[in-house]
Each structure stands twice: as structure tokens, then as C-alpha cells.
Amino acid sequence: xxxxxxxxxxxxxxxxxxxxxxxxxxxxxxxxxxxxxxxxxxxxxxxxxxxxxxxxxxxxxxxxxxxxxxxxxxxxxxxxxxxxxxxxxxxxxxxxxxxxxxxxxxxxxxxxxxxxxxxxxxxxxxxxxxxxxxxxxxxxxxxxxxxxxxxxxxxxxxxxxxxxxxxxxxxxxxxxxxxxxxxxxxxxxxxxxxxxxxxxxxxxxxxxxxxxxxxxxxxxxxxxxxxxxxxxxxxxxxxxxxxxxxxxxxxxxxxxxxxxxxxxxxxxxxxxxxxxxxxxxxxxxxxxxxxxxxxxxxxxxxxxxxxxxxxxxxxxxxxxxxxx
Amino acid sequence: xxxxxxxxxxxxxxxxxxxxxxxxxxxxxxxxxxxxxxxxxxxxxxxxxxxxxxxxxxxxxxxxxxxxxxxxxxxxxxxxxxxxxxxxxxxxxxxxxxxxxxxxxxxxxxxxxxxxxxxxxxxxxxxxxxxxxxxxxxxxxxxxxxxxxxxxxxxxxxxxxxxxxxxxxxxxxxxxxxxxxxxxxxxxxxxxxxxxxxxxxxxxxxxxxxxxxxxxxxxxxxxxxxxxxxxxxxxxxxxxxxxxxxxxxxxxxxxxxxxxxxxxxxxxxxxxxxxxxxxxxxxxxxxx
Numbered sequence: 316x317x318x319x320x321x322x323x324x325x326x327x328x329x330x331x332x333x334x335x336x337x338x339x340x341x342x343x344x345x346x347x348x349x350x351x352x353x354x355x356x357x358x359x360x361x362x363x364x365x366x367x368x369x370x371x372x373x374x375x376x377x378x379x380x381x382x383x384x385x386x387x388x389x390x391x392x393x394x395x396x397x398x399x400x401x402x403x404x405x406x407x408x409x410x411x412x413x414x415x416x417x418x419x420x421x422x423x424x425x426x427x428x429x430x431x432x433x434x435x436x437x438x439x440x441x442x443x444x445x446x447x448x449x450x451x452x453x454x455x456x457x458x459x460x461x462x463x464x465x466x467x468x469x470x471x472x473x474x475x476x477x478x479x480x481x482x483x484x485x486x487x488x489x490x491x492x493x494x495x496x497x498x499x500x501x502x503x504x505x506x507x508x509x510x511x512x513x514x515x516x517x518x519x520x521x522x523x524x525x526x527x528x529x530x531x532x533x534x535x536x537x538x539x540x541x542x543x544x545x546x547x548x549x550x551x552x553x554x555x556x557x558x559x560x561x562x563x564x565x566x567x568x569x570x571x572x573x574x575x576x577x578x579x580x581x582x583x584x585x586x587x588x589x590x591x592x593x594x595x596x597x598x599x600x601x602x603x604x605x606x607x608x609x610x611x612x613x614x615x616x617x618x619x620x621x622x623x624x625x626x627x628x629x630x631x632x633x634x635x636x637x638x639x
Numbered sequence: 640x641x642x643x644x645x646x647x648x649x650x651x652x653x654x655x656x657x658x659x660x661x662x663x664x665x666x667x668x669x670x671x672x673x674x675x676x677x678x679x680x681x682x683x684x685x686x687x688x689x690x691x692x693x694x695x696x697x698x699x700x701x702x703x704x705x706x707x708x709x710x711x712x713x714x715x716x717x718x719x720x721x722x723x724x725x726x727x728x729x730x731x732x733x734x735x736x737x738x739x740x741x742x743x744x745x746x747x748x749x750x751x752x753x754x755x756x757x758x759x760x761x762x763x764x765x766x767x768x769x770x771x772x773x774x775x776x777x778x779x780x781x782x783x784x785x786x787x788x789x790x791x792x793x794x795x796x797x798x799x800x801x802x803x804x805x806x807x808x809x810x811x812x813x814x815x816x817x818x819x820x821x822x823x824x825x826x827x828x829x830x831x832x833x834x835x836x837x838x839x840x841x842x843x844x845x846x847x848x849x850x851x852x853x854x855x856x857x858x859x860x861x862x863x864x865x866x867x868x869x870x871x872x873x874x875x876x877x878x879x880x881x882x883x884x885x886x887x888x889x890x891x892x893x894x895x896x897x898x899x900x901x902x903x904x905x906x907x908x909x910x911x912x913x914x915x916x917x918x919x920x921x922x923x924x925x926x927x
Contacts, residue, residue, distance in 0.1 A: 438906060
């Protein structure tokens with residue numbers, strides 16, 4: 316255990332140094348790629364918190380990316396609010412929205428929850444497409460972020476990624492984390508022992524919504540234009556799900572590995588337009604069929620390797636269903 | 640108003656056609672097929688390709704599409720779903736999600752993002768035309784086909800040995816297996832029937848509305864809505880679910896403008912889901 320802590324500290328120092336010198340050493344292209352990795356890492360980390368630890372497979376997290384993006388656009392373009400302030404306000408709105416829809420969607424479990432959240436996102440898509448104030452379904456360029464340097468975008472994404480990882484890391488080591496794992500392993504036993512399932516899940520959900528809002532804002536700082544069908548696109552969820560599946564559902568390292576792989580694969584597939592999601596779909600299916608624990612989950616089973624995940628037992632993907 | 644309700648009911652027939660395959664598969668395998676919408680659109684494209692390329696009429700093209708989709712259903716069941724069925728809910732859900740992504744983007748690659756419509760004579764013909772009411776032939780045909788298929792399927796399920804074996808598998812796979820039912824075959828049969836019906840639904844959808852490769856999501860949600868309102872696994876509930884959703888959508892469009900009619904349908908669906916998480920007409924034993 317001591318060994319583990321030492322490893323962790325060395326790793327953190329190495330990562331900080333690496334990310335610190337990256338803007339100075341790397342090319343713009345590399346920097347952009349790492350920025351993307353950071354954003355997808357943050358998204359996957361949050362999706363994993365819900366799907367892997369809290370047993371809530373959500374297919375509707377794009378709702379919050381869209382809200383985050385639109386809040387940034389509306390506040391900074393229309394009202395001239397500071398960009399970072401707009402992003403934070405967007406995240407708060409996301410948290411409130413998540414709280415507002417939770418009484419409805421928390422009644423559902425398992426696949427009902429998955430599709431319920433998806434319907435919420437689709438409903439938002441239709442709503443924004445019919446909203447005159449946001450220019451219906453037209454592209455809206457976010458001109459307030461136009462002159463931002465690559466370095467600035469990189470640091471924003473880095474902060475978001477670190478925040479997301481840190482939140483999951485700390486959360487899993489608090490009482491809530493213990494409660495989550497208890498729910499995952501046996502919901503009824505946990506409830507008998509006094510774990511408040513609803514409250515615990517709600518806490519995770521609101522945190523994830525808040526972070527998704529931040530990520531959405533940071534993401535649209537880069538994209539610099541927004542429209543409802545890309546803002547609320549299922550592609551966001553595809554990315555998160557993919558990263559978590561190949562990385563390893565219910566591990567903390569999984570989303571990191573998965574997000575890095577996701578960005579690399581999409582960059583490679585960039586030269587073959589339209590092929591990217593086809594390949595991702597195939598890879599995801601193959602991984603579920605052959606190694607349902609993902610890369611890090613399988614690695615852990617074989618070698619016991621883990622750095623960040625707190626774990627008291629070997630996780631089984633199938634057990635997330637018990638945590639409904 | 641009357642127009643909306645009548646059209647809504649007829650549209651509901653179409654919706655229940657979309658949902659029935661999903662309901663069947665869920666009822667029997669406890670599997671929610673997230674690729675259902677995309678598979679249906681695939682069926683629509685197959686019909687389109689066959690009728691365009693070979694110049695067959697729509698009925699023959701549909702039959703070919705049904706056959707192809709049955710084969711695809713069998714392959715999907717045998718090589719994907721059967722392998723993850725016993726690994727729990729999450730892997731099964733995610734495999735079909737992966738399939739959905741794959742299919743939607745494959746169709747996008749092959750057929751491009753253009754809107755398509757299955758050209759047919761019915762779309763422009765009205766069966767009833769009065770100042771207050773007009774009924775389009777394609778809506779009416781969809782409705783009639785839906786009712787025939789649902790009644791037919793219900794009869795097969797109730798009266799034949801084949802139907803009994805499927806229902807037995809649905810109630811208790813292990814007991815059914817002990818009684819000599821080949822449950823894997825029952826699953827495969829269910830998936831094949833589901834895909835066949837879905838291919839018909841695809842043709843009906845394609846001849847009523849424009850479609851494009853990413854329409855699948857919309858129809859998945861409709862299918863899910865129909866099934867949830869009707870109660871997962873209940874056949875006649877599916878018909879009622881379709882009608883509820885269709886009427887809600889058109890009345891919503893009537894009241895708030897046609898742009899938001901899907902929004903109204905979604906909201907109705909969410910409210911129903913929140914109030915009755917197991918469906919309005921959940922007749923069979925409640926299963927999550």
C-alpha cells in the first residue's frame with residue numbers, strides 16, 4: 316500500500332511536469348490533440364462515475380454539453396459576459412437542470428434510465444431547434460472566443476480534466492464512494508445497512524451534470540460555433556461510452572486510457588471521412604465481446620495493476636445491473 | 640381537431656408497427672435493442688434499393704427486404720446478442736448501442752445524408768376527402784397492416800406450439816429448457832420475427848415520411864415510447880401505446896405548431912415514464 320502511494324506521487328509529478336512543458340515543447344497540432352484528449356478524458360471520467368460506479372448508464376449526457384455550450388454562447392455573445400464566468404454559469408444551470416429532471420428520470424432504472432435520459436436530450440434538441448432566440452437550428456458562431464490562443468484553450472481543457480479526475484478520485488474515497496460501491500455490489504444489502512441509494516445517486520448525477528456543463532463550455536470555446544443538432548448530438552455520448560468501454564467500465568484509469576485512444580483513433584480516421592464512427596462501433600462491439608472489462612479492467616485481473624481506482628473486490632461489469 | 644385525432648390514431652398504427660418488434664424482443668429476451676431504429680431504417684433502405692435497382696413494385700421489394708432483414712436478425716442474434724446475454728444488462732445494452740452507431744454511420748457512408756422517400760402512389764391519394772376530414776391512403780394502410788400483424792402475432796403466440804415455446808422461454812428460460820424448449824432457438828426466432836415485422840414497418844415509414852440514415856434515433860425513441868406506454872411485452876398494449884403517442888403528437892402540433900410536435904410527444908412520454916415506470920397497460924408480470 317505504501318508502495319502504491321509512492322508510485323502515485325511520482326506519477327503525479329511526472330504528469331504535471333509533462334503537461335507543464337508541453338505548450339513550450341510541442342507543436343500546435345500536438346497541443347490541440349492533447350486539448351481534445353483532456354476534454355474527452357473529463358467527459359469519460361464523468362460518464363464512468365455514473366455508468367461504472369453509480370450503475371446509471373446514461374445515454375443523454377449530451378444534453379448538458381449542449382446546455383453548457385449554449386449558455387456560453389448566449390451569455391458571452393449576446394450579453395458580453397466574461398467567457399469563464401459564462402462557462403461556470405452554464406455548469407450551474409446544468410446542475411440545476413439535472414436536479415430538475417431527476418425526480419422524473421430517477422424513477423426509471425436500467426435501460427429505462429438510459430433511454431429516458433436520451434429522450435431528455437432529444438427533447439432539448441427539438442426545443443432549441445424551435446427557439447427563435449437561438450436562431451432556430453442555424454449555426455451560431457461564438458465570436459467572443461475568436462482570438463483565443465491554442466495555449467489558452469489547452470490550459471482550460473487541462474484544468475477541466477484535472478478537476479474531473481480529482482472529483483472522481485476524492486469522491487470515491489469519501490463515504491459517498493463507499494456507498495456507491497456498496498450499491499454496485501448489492502443494492503438491497505446496501506440499503507439495509509443504511510445507505511441512502513437515492514441521495515447517493517442524485518449526488519453523483521448532479522456533480523456529473525455540473526462537470527458536463529463545464530466541459531461543454533470548454534469544448535465550445537474550441538469549436539467556436541454551435542447548433543442544436545451538434546450540441547445535443549448523440550455523438551458526445553458515443554465518444555464517452557466508447558472511451559469508457561475500451562478503457563474499462565468502473566475503473567478510474569479506464570476513461571483516461573480510453574479517451575487517449577479515442578482521440579488517436581478519430582485523428583487517424585480523420586483521413587477517411589465518415590468511417591470514424593463505423594470503426595469505433597466495431598471496436599466497441601469487439602471489446603465487449605472479447606474483453607468486457609476493457610483494457611484496464613483486464614489488465615487489473617491479469618496483473619493486479621492499478622493506480623487510481625479504489626477497490627475492494629474485483630469488479631464485474633455485469634454487477635452494475637444490481638445497482639439499479 | 641377531429642382531423643388530428645383520426646390522423647393521430649392512424650399514425651399510432653404505424654408507430655405500434657415500429658414498436659412491436661422491440662416489445663417482442665424485450666418481452667422474450669429482456670433485451671432492449673438500441674439498434675432497433677437503425678435496423679428499421681436499414682430495412683427501409685433495402686426496400687428502396689431493391690425497388691430502385693430492380694424496378695420491382697413496393698410489395699415485392701418489401702418481401703425481399705423482410706427476408707434480408709430476417710437473415711440479418713438471425714446473424715445479429717447468433718453472433719452478438721447471444722454472446723452477451725448472460726453477462727448482464729450493461730454489456731447487452733452497450734453491444735446494441737455499438738451496433739446502432741455502426742449501422743447508422745454505415746448507412747450514412749453508403750447512402751449519403753440526403754433525404755429519401757419511397758415513391759409510391761398511396762402517399763398522395765386520399766381515401767376520405769371532406770372539408771373537415773381527409774384520410775391519407777398510406778396512413779390507413781399502415782394502420783390496417785399494423786392491426787393485422789398484431790392480431791396475427793397474438794394468435795400465433797396464443798394458439799401454436801411455437802408461440803407457447805416462445806412464451807414459456809419468456810416466463811422462465813430455465814424451466815422452459817428443462818421442458819425441452821431450445822431457448823436459444825426461441826430467442827433467435829423472436830429476433831427473426833421482430834426483424835421481419837420491423838422491415839415491414841420500415842417500408843411503411845419510408846413511404847409515409849422522408850428518411851435519412853440518422854432517422855434511426857428518432858424511431859428508436861418512438862418505438863421505446865410505444866413499448867413503454869403499452870407495457871413492455873404486451874402486444875395489444877403496443878397498439879394502444881402507438882395510438883396514445885400518435886394522438887399526443889398531433890394534438891400537440893395542433894395546439895403549439897407543427898415544429899414542436901415531437902417535443903410534445905417526448906414530454907408526454909417522459910411524464911408517463913415518470914408516473915408509471917412500467918407502462919400504462921403492463922399486463923404481464925412486471926419485469927425490469
